[in-house]
Amino acid sequence: MTQETPSSEARRPDRAALAIAAGIAIVAAIIAYSTATAVGGSATRIGPAVFPYAIAGGLFILAIWTAFEAMRGDFPEREEQRIQPVVWIVGGLVAQMLLLHITGFAIATGLLFAATARGFGKGPLWMTVPIGIVLSFIIWVIFAKGLELSLPAGPLERLI
Structure with missing residues (x-):
């Protein structure tokens, strides 16, 4: 046998x-x-x-x-795809594209950061949205003021 x-x-x-x-x-x-x-x-x-x-x-x-x-046939078995994280990340990208010229770089990219964090299962939105906005604002300052590159400015960026 x-x-x-x-x-x-x-x-x-x-x-x-x-x-x-x-x-x-x-x-x-x-x-x-x-x-x-x-x-x-x-x-x-x-x-x-x-x-x-x-x-x-x-x-x-x-x-x-x-x-x-x-x-x-050497690829390992793949995990079942979950749709909810993908929806959060794609939704964040769409929100950023729609809001970039209205709210400015920091707020739109901060929302993208929060949606991506939510897609990866990290932190509540009330915490990740402000963190994302602060980090995005720092990046805007570095690029717009330090490197003199043009990024969309919104109400937050106009304070400087």
């Missing part, structure tokens, strides 16, 4: 990993095509186009590697 072990079972290809490999290959092709059709160029051998081509090549190698591993 022989017992079959999990390693001796025929493993099926991982369709999700194959889809990820296809997505990576598509991104690599888009980068290579975009770089090839860009207007302008350089007369030197190593110019600004070398790095996008290197990134596209690296992504293409990762796509092949991912497809190979997917065909072997």
